[in-house]
Every structure is written in C-alpha cells, then in structure tokens.
Amino acid sequence: FFVFFNELERQFSPSQWSHRMSGDDVIKSHVTALKEGTQLARGLAQTLLNVPYGEGEGEKLDVYVPTTTSLDVPLVIYLHGGYWQFLSKEESGFMAVPLVHKGVVVVAVGYDIAGGWFLTGNSLGLSLCVSLSSGLYLCGHSAGAHLAAMILSTDWSQYSVNPQIKGAFLVSGIYDLLPILSTYVNEPLKMTEEVALRNSPSQLVPQLKLSSSNCDIVVAMAQNDSPEFRKQSEDYYKALESTEGLKVTLEDVPNTDHFNIIEQLVDGDYHLTQLLLKMMGKS
Ligand SMILES: N[C@@H](CC(=O)c1ccccc1NC=O)C(=O)O
Numbered sequence: 525f526f527v528f529f530n531e532l533e534r535q536f537s538p539s540q541w542s543h544r545m546s547g548d549d550v551i552k553s554h555v556t557a558l559k560e561g562t563q564l565a566r567g568l569a570q571t572l573l574n575v576p577y578g579e580g581e582g583e584k585l586d587v588y589v590p591t592t593t594s595l596d597v598p599l600v601i602y603l604h605g606g607y608w609q610f611l612s613k614e615e616s617g618f619m620a621v622p623l624v625h626k627g628v629v630v631v632a633v634g635y636d637i638a639g640g641w642f643l644t645g646n647s648l649g650l651s652l653c654v655s656l657s658s659g660l661y662l663c664g665h666s667a668g669a670h671l672a673a674m675i676l677s678t679d680w681s682q683y684s685v686n687p688q689i690k691g692a693f694l695v696s697g698i699y700d701l702l703p704i705l706s707t708y709v710n711e712p713l714k715m716t717e718e719v720a721l722r723n724s725p726s727q728l729v730p731q732l733k734l735s736s737s738n739c740d741i742v743v744a745m746a747q748n749d750s751p752e753f754r755k756q757s758e759d760y761y762k763a764l765e766s767t768e769g770l771k772v773t774l775e776d777v778p779n780t781d782h783f784n785i786i787e788q789l790v791d792g793d794y795h796l797t798q799l800l801l802k803m804m805g806k807s
Pocket residue numbers: 536537538539540551605606607610611666
C-alpha cells in the first residue's frame with residue numbers, strides 16, 4: 525500500500541531515514557534483531573518473565589538476572605520504543621546480553637498503549653521491587669526515551685517513594701509532543717493539545733531538576749535520525765544542560781540510524797554499551 529506523508533510526517537517516520545535499507549525492511553530487520561537478541565538473553569540469564577506491575581493486561585515485566593553473585597548489583601529498566609503502539613517486552617531483553625555478564629540486572633517493561641501514559645504512576649511498584657539493587661538506571665528508546673524522561677520528571681513525593689535514579693540513557697527520543705499532534709502518529713493516540721503539553725518532558729525541566737538532581741543523563745541521537753528527531757534531542761539536551769547541578773551529555777552516535785542505534789546494545793563492544801557500563805561502574 526502507499527501512503528502520502530507531508531514533510532512533518534516524514535520527519536516523524538524514522539524508517540524513512542535509514543541509509544541501510546528501505547523503510548519496510550528496516551522495521552522488519554529491527555523487530556527480528558530485537559527478538560533474536562531477547563531470545564539470546566533468555567538463554568544466558570536467569571529470568572523472571574511476565575511479572576505484573578499494574579492492572580493492565582500488558583503491564584508486565586521481564587527480569588533478567590545475572591548468574592554471577594555480587595553485592596554490587598545495578599539494575600537497568602528498559603523502556604521500548606514504537607510510538608507507544610508497537611513492540612513489546614518480547615523484543616526488549618536484548619540489551620541484557622552484555623549486561624548480565626557484568627553482573628547487572630535488566631528489567632524489560634511491557635506497557636499498554638494507554639497504560640504508557642500512566643507508567644510514571646505504576647512505576648511506583650517497580651521502584652519498590654528494585655529497592656535492593658545498588659543503583660537504579662533507566663534506558664529508553666524513541667517513545668521509550670520519552671517515557672524515561674517523564675519518569676525523571678515525576679514528582680515522587682505524591683507517591684511516597686523516592687526511587688533515586690542514578691542514571692538515564694535517553695536514546696533517539698521524543699521530548700516535545702506538540703509537533704506530532706497533527707501527524708499520523710496521533711491517529712491512534714488521539715492526544716489533545718493539553719495532554720501533549722502535560723506529557724512533554726520539554727515542559728517539565730524544572731520538575732526534573734527537583735526530582736532527578738543527582739542523575740547522570742545521556743541524551744543520545746543517531747547520525748541518521750531525521751533532522752526533527754535530532755533537533756528534539758539537541759533542544760532537550762540544551763534545556764537540561766542549562767540546568768545547574770545536572771550531569772548531562774549529548775551523544776551523536778556515528779554510523780547509526782533510529783533503529784541500529786539501539787539494536788547494537790546487544791553487543792558488549794558497542795560505544796553506548798560501554799558508556800552505560802562505565803556509568804554503572806561496571807566497565
Ligand atoms: N511509522 C514509523 C514506525 C515506527 O517507528 C516503528 C514501527 C515498528 C516498530 C518500531 C518502530 N519505531 C521505533 O522503535 C516509522 O516510519 O518508522
């Protein structure tokens with residue numbers, strides 16, 4: 525089938541910007557790579573699959589536990605991408621492959637399309653279940669980076685918890701939802717302008733400063749992300765950077781597109797894997 529996109533819609537169609545393959549092929553290959561990586565991780569780690577954390581059918585976690593024993597066990601929560609509509613935790617365990625070897629626990633979060641909006645509230649249970657780890661880290665890709673940024677921007681006092689997130693990897697994320705309102709992305713979401721504003725991390729930087737003042741934040745974007753996606757990362761980075769007390773870095777990852785920038789976390793030698801391990805003191 526054939527769909528006409530205007531320029532703004534093209535900017536928000538990551539598959540149209542890959543230099544490696546056609547749009548359809550890059551998405552197929554993305555799903556395959558993530559699924560294979562997740563299967564590999566399930567063979568390597570001890571797993572706790574389908575742990576419920578909320579009321580919704582899709583609100584379940586997969587936990588990848590290292591087989592090594594150590595007192596220093598950081599925990600990474602991974603939030604998958606796919607415009608809050610596609611992908612699931614069944615494709616989200618791949619990054620555990622190199623991390624479990626280094627004694628890191630990985631939690632892949634499943635979420636419902638509508639549930640995504642309430643994830644910050646529900647991650648209350650999540651933060652309680654990880655309170656025994658030596659440090660909590662977030663990693664999100666695309667729409668998942670948006671969710672991770674929202675978690676960093678949450679006023680936790682309302683939930684009587686203090687998750688103390690030590691670091692966050694925000695990979696090819698969306699931080700300002702206003703421009704997607706008029707695009708195909710919003711067709712299933714049906715966000716109003718009010719909802720888009722309330723859920724835009726770009727509007728919540730003062731709250732992030734209050735809630736996540738000691739957090740190490742890496743804003744990563746792909747060399748071949750669309751100009752609009754790259755601008756979203758650059759603008760969010762600049763907004764965070766001008767905030768005193770935060771440790772924020774912008775990573776422009778060479779030779780990557782919107783998809784392989786995250787797929788390659790299955791590889792221990794990949795630049796972003798190394799950075800994440802370093803952030804956790806595990807390199
Ligand atoms: N229409 C979007 C679709 C998309 O972003 C996507 C589709 C399936 C699985 C993942 C996706 N995006 C990011 O993870 C695109 O053009 O790439």
